Amino acid sequence: MAMFIDITSWIMMSLGGLFVFIGGVGVLRMPNLYTRMHAASLTDTIGAILIIAGIMLQAGISLATIKLAAILLFLLLTSPTASNALASAALLAGLRPGETDVATAERDK
Amino acid sequence: MSQRLAIKARMLLLLALLVVAWLLWSGLFKPLLLALGTFSCLLTVYLARRMGYFDSDIFALGFGPRLFHYWGWLAKEVVKSSLEVSRIVLNPRLPISPQVVELKASAKHPVSQAILGNSITLTPGTLTMDVHDGVIKVHCLTSEGAAALMSGEMDRRVAALGEN
Amino acid sequence: MYYVVTIATVLTMGLALVRALLGPSIYDRLLAVNMFGTKTVLLLSLIAFLYGRPDFLDLALAYALINFIGVLAVLEFIRQRAERKLTESESEG
Numbered sequence: 001m002a003m004f005i006d007i008t009s010w011i012m013m014s015l016g017g018l019f020v021f022i023g024g025v026g027v028l029r030m031p032n033l034y035t036r037m038h039a040a041s042l043t044d045t046i047g048a049i050l051i052i053a054g055i056m057l058q059a060g061i062s063l064a065t066i067k068l069a070a071i072l073l074f075l076l077l078t079s080p081t082a083s084n085a086l087a088s089a090a091l092l093a094g095l096r097p098g099e100t101d102v103a104t105a106e107r108d109k
Numbered sequence: 110m111s112q113r114l115a116i117k118a119r120m121l122l123l124l125a126l127l128v129v130a131w132l133l134w135s136g137l138f139k140p141l142l143l144a145l146g147t148f149s150c151l152l153t154v155y156l157a158r159r160m161g162y163f164d165s166d167i168f169a170l171g172f173g174p175r176l177f178h179y180w181g182w183l184a185k186e187v188v189k190s191s192l193e194v195s196r197i198v199l200n201p202r203l204p205i206s207p208q209v210v211e212l213k214a215s216a217k218h219p220v221s222q223a224i225l226g227n228s229i230t231l232t233p234g235t236l237t238m239d240v241h242d243g244v245i246k247v248h249c250l251t252s253e254g255a256a257a258l259m260s261g262e263m264d265r266r267v268a269a270l271g272e273n
Numbered sequence: 274m275y276y277v278v279t280i281a282t283v284l285t286m287g288l289a290l291v292r293a294l295l296g297p298s299i300y301d302r303l304l305a306v307n308m309f310g311t312k313t314v315l316l317l318s319l320i321a322f323l324y325g326r327p328d329f330l331d332l333a334l335a336y337a338l339i340n341f342i343g344v345l346a347v348l349e350f351i352r353q354r355a356e357r358k359l360t361e362s363e364s365e366g
Contacts, residue, residue, distance in 0.1 A: 010274050017281030019191060020312070024285035026198035027292050027308065033300050034236065035207055036292070038250045039198060040308045042233045043285060046191040049184070051278060051315050055322055064321075066133070067330040071318060071337060075311060078341040080230035080237070082307055087238045087248070089348050090300040093355050097209050097238075097248055101297050134331065 009057035016050030023047060031100040033090055037083055044079040048072065119163045124154050179270055186232050186263070194233040194250065206252045209238070210259060212245045215268040225267040229258070275323045282319065286312045299351060303344065310340030 019042060026039025052072045059065045091097075131146040157163065197204060212229075214222050226237040226245055234254040239246040249255035286309055293305035314337045321329035 013274070013278045017278040019195065020285045020315070021281045022195045022198055023308075024288035026194070027305065028288055028295075029198060029203060030205075031203075033298060033304065034238075034248045035205060035250060036301065037236055037248075037304060038194060038234055040304055041230065041236065042191055042194050042198075043308060044311050045187050045231050045233060048311065048315060049187070051282075052318060054278075055318055058322060063133070063136075064327050064330060067327075067334065068318065071314065071330065071334050074334065074337050075314060076231065077227075078337070079307075079311060080227040082341060082344050083230050084226065084237050085345060085348050086300060086304060086307070087236055089352050090298070091238050092352070093300070095298060095300065097207060 005057055009054045011054075012050045012057070013054030016047050016054060019043065019050065020047035032097075033095055034087065034097045037087060041079070041083060044075065044083075048075050048079075116163045120154055120158065123157065123163075124150055127153055175270055179266060182266060183228055183231070190232050190234045190254065193254070197250065205250055207248065207250055208252060208255055209246060209248050210255045212247055212258060212261075212264065214240075214243045214245055215264055216270075217243070221267055221270065224270065225264060228263060228267065275319060279316065279319050279323060282312055282316050286316070303347060303351075306347075307340070307344045310336070310344070314340070 023039050023041075023043030026042060027036050030036040030039055049072065052068050052075075056065050056068045059068065127150040128146070131150060135142055135146065214225050216222060216225065222240060222243060222245070226240050229235050229245065229247055230237045234250045235258055236248040237245055238248050247255075247258060249258065289305045289309040289312065293302045293309070296302055314333045317329050317333035317336060321327055321333070
């Protein structure tokens, strides 16, 4: 049973690390701000959930698990709020969703 | 009268929550730390009161089994769309078709609309840009994602969450 | 095994820094900084178990709070500056 929990936790953490890395690659590859935010949300949601859930399985039932749950809950509540504020501020500042960075630079010339 | 009573009850609930959180985190019972804890808990409740946090009926939603059920469904959606977005990022041709759609929220309560907006942002591939008069402006990474969103399952589920 | 996840997180923080340096708009940089912050929270949680020091979890929670408030504060600052610029250019024109 202990071994089963161990294996599950390692799989979850590895997958979480993989998703976080893919999100990082996405943030570099995507053509403009709004599409980049999709890639960033990949690392903020599934990456954080899998990694913290993996650590929670390692920690077992203890105070550390409660603290990890609080951290995860807080991350999941705040990250969409921050993304939303960022997106609406960028929209107000006149960054157009359908435009690549190159096109924006052309327009601002 | 009952309104003022309800506000008092909500303040006490928050205070109890804060005290429990402080004791759990500090784990030390020295007079100085307890005094500091009491001070910060009371200050937080006072500031929240001044912000008008207790005036709106934020506890009206059906918090309980239904919320956990919703979280379970949301987790499934997050996993599905995460796999989708990862595939797009790793594809050398980067097959994205970004577009902006407007979704009408069926739920009238501001908290329900906030839950809907945050759930949309939380799911990779869809991003809430603006909420205005119950109309949510959503940026989608692909046209398939936009179509899935417009089918309105998430909207229905959030609306059901707010019903009592 | 913790090492693999920790290295992946640190690499992603590096990628976020590259995006912060490339920009091009200030919002891209802010997005990258926000992402760097959330990855720091994950890294602190991992370090807490990697070195067996559970008190790092408190740091992670505090960092999550500071990161969120910090990003919102910078955003508010940029918004006010943009509004000021807009009114100035209107009064000039």
